[in-house]
Amino acid sequence: MLVIQRAAPPSLLRSATAGPQTARRTTIDPVRYPVGVIRAAFVGAGNRAFNAHYPAVKMTADEVELVAVCEVDPERLKRGGDHFGLPAERRYSDLNKMLAEVKPELVYTIMGPTFVKAVAERCLMAGAHVVIEKPPGASVAEVESIQRTARAANRQAMVCFQRRHAAVVVEARRRILARGPLTMCTVDFHKDLIPSGPSKDGMTTLWDDVVHVVDMARYLCGGKVAEVHAYRDAPFTDWPSLYNALVRFDNGATAMITGNRTSGGRFLRVEAHGREIGAYMDDLPRQVRFLTDNTGEPETLTAAELSGSDLPNVWEGVVAMHRHFADCARRNQRATSSIEDALETMRLCMRIEQGAREPAAVR
Ligand SMILES: NC(=O)c1ccc[n+]([C@@H]2O[C@H](COP(=O)([O-])OP(=O)(O)OC[C@H]3O[C@@H](n4cnc5c(N)ncnc54)[C@H](O)[C@@H]3O)[C@@H](O)[C@H]2O)c1
Numbered sequence: 275m276l277v278i279q280r281a282a283p284p285s286l287l288r289s290a291t292a293g294p295q296t297a298r299r300t301t302i303d304p305v306r307y308p309v310g311v312i313r314a315a316f317v318g319a320g321n322r323a324f325n326a327h328y329p330a331v332k333m334t335a336d337e338v339e340l341v342a343v344c345e346v347d348p349e350r351l352k353r354g355g356d357h358f359g360l361p362a363e364r365r366y367s368d369l370n371k372m373l374a375e376v377k378p379e380l381v382y383t384i385m386g387p388t389f390v391k392a393v394a395e396r397c398l399m400a401g402a403h404v405v406i407e408k409p410p411g412a413s414v415a416e417v418e419s420i421q422r423t424a425r426a427a428n429r430q431a432m433v434c435f436q437r438r439h440a441a442v443v444v445e446a447r448r449r450i451l452a453r454g455p456l457t458m459c460t461v462d463f464h465k466d467l468i469p470s471g472p473s474k475d476g477m478t479t480l481w482d483d484v485v486h487v488v489d490m491a492r493y494l495c496g497g498k499v500a501e502v503h504a505y506r507d508a509p510f511t512d513w514p515s516l517y518n519a520l521v522r523f524d525n526g527a528t529a530m531i532t533g534n535r536t537s538g539g540r541f542l543r544v545e546a547h548g549r550e551i552g553a554y555m556d557d558l559p560r561q562v563r564f565l566t567d568n569t570g571e572p573e574t575l576t577a578a579e580l581s582g583s584d585l586p587n588v589w590e591g592v593v594a595m596h597r598h599f600a601d602c603a604r605r606n607q608r609a610t611s612s613i614e615d616a617l618e619t620m621r622l623c624m625r626i627e628q629g630a631r632e633p634a635a636v637r
Contacts, residue, residue: 312600315342315378315402317369317393319354322407323384327434328357330592331382337600338380344372369393373400380405380603387482388475391416394431395423403430403603405596408489409481409623410616417620421613432599432609433616435489439591439598440559441580443544447494449564450548459494459546460530461487464537472513472535480506480517481623484533487544488626489611489619494546497525499618504626510536519626531626559590 314331316323331338340358344366345351355365366372373381373396381397382405383390391411394404398420410433411417424431437443450456463484473482480488492499504519515535522528544555554563554572561576577589587593595611602609609615 310604311337311339312379312603313376314338314340314380314382315344315372315376316340316354316382316384317344317372317397318383318385319343319345319347319350319357320385323382324350324353324357326436326587326592327382327384327405327596328354330587330596332358333587333593334596334600337597342366342372342376342378344369369396373397373402378402380600386475387412387416387477391420394420398423398427398429398431401427401429403432403599403606405432405434405599406613407434408616409477409485409620410613411620412475412477414617414620414624417613417617421617424613428606430599430602430606430608431613432595432602433611433613434592434595435486435493435611435616435619436591436595437486437490437559438493438610439594441577441589441591442553442555442559442562442575443490443494443591444594445575445580446546446553446555446562446564449566450546450551450553453549453551455525456494456496456527456546456548458528458530459491459544460532461491461494462532462534462541462543463487464532464534464539464541466537466539467515467535468510471511472515478514478627479535480514480533480627481620484517484531484535485619485623487533487542488531488623489616490544491521491529491531492619492622493610494544495521495523495525495527495529497523497527499622499625500524502622502625502629504629506627514627517626521622 331340342364343351343354343360345354346367351365379402381402383394383397384407387409390406394406397404411420420431463486472479499521501522502519506514507516508514509516517533519531542558544558546553550567552565559577561574564573578584581589583589599609
């Protein structure tokens with residue numbers, strides 16, 4: 275395979291690929307990776323795909339050429355095809371036809387957990403790397419199946435935990451790990467789902483949505499899950515709506531995870547601590563406040579300042595995530611939120627769900 279040396283795009287270097295031992299200041303080092311624009315396709319032009327992934331993938335046109343869209347809904351197919359200026363013959367409603375004719379190297383399979391396994395596995399077996407939204411299936415067994423299929427096909431699958439790539443998270447990890455281990459984090463994701471109820475596809479709000487912060491806790495703490503102590507309650511609802519978990523990792527780090535779905539509205543908060551440093555992300559991923567060395571003076575940095583962009587898709591991490599996976603696809607290497615790693619997040623969700631007591635009576 276042809277490999278040349280060239281400077282990596284800054285956005286690639288800003289992505290969350292560095293592990294705990296390698297986190298360092300952002301510098302433009304030369305990196306080596308194969309040349310070549312990746313031939314990619316979308317399956318699904320639904321809400322999440324069209325609002326987040328279509329514009330983000332368009333911003334990576336220097337490394338990803340979007341050559342086809344497949345969508346069963348004609349109006350959505352039109353908006354998806356129009357977004358990338360595709361000719362009529364590259365707009366498909368039949369996935370098998372699209373895979374056979376286009377032979378994409380990478381497919382963004384952006385749809386809910388009840389459909390995604392069959393679609394993603396078909397793409398993997400056709401030789402494409404795949405991107406999957408969270409949650410990556412309806413059960414741990416389904417996620418395991420996607421992982422097995424990816425391994426058998428020697429292809430990569432990435433799950434969209436884009437907050438790992440958010441500018442504030444990248445900076446918080448970088449600063450903390452420069453001083454030693456990350457010792458603990460607290461992650462909170464609250465909503466008011468009393469009017470709407472839980473997701474209509476039968477999955478719990480932990481599996482479907484609180485999973486974002488379960489994944490963040492795993493990512494920040496590193497290590498393997500050693501112990502889980504959890505409570506699941508159902509205040510004001512007849513479905514599980516309140517999760518509290520204390521998780522110990524085998525490297526000694528601890529995470530406190532809360533997801534309250536009967537609170538007053540959407541609130542997403544992460545804090546992480548290391549040696550004489552605390553990073554407070556009260557409105558993740560908009561900004562981060564650092565307290566260091568007992569100076570008493572917090573330093574506040576916005577995601578726009580850190581990323582150098584006012585575009586939410588950039589500072590939220592969606593573009594960096596897609597650049598990261600394009601690079602992984604080129605090298606046939608695991609992404610930071612690979613299906614293998616995401617499987618551990620989904621297993622932790624199940625441990626929180628199963629380790630929890632039965633829902634308490636509505637008070
Ligand atoms: N990461 C995040 O922050 C975030 C935010 C919102 C939603 N999500 C996730 O995104 C996922 C998608 O949500 P959504 O609301 O966009 O779903 P959606 O139902 O609006 O979109 C899915 C689309 O896929 C199409 N589709 C399904 N099977 C197909 C097939 N075989 N061939 C062609 N087209 C097919 C459907 O017609 C539909 O238009 C969910 O899992 C959700 O949890 C993630």
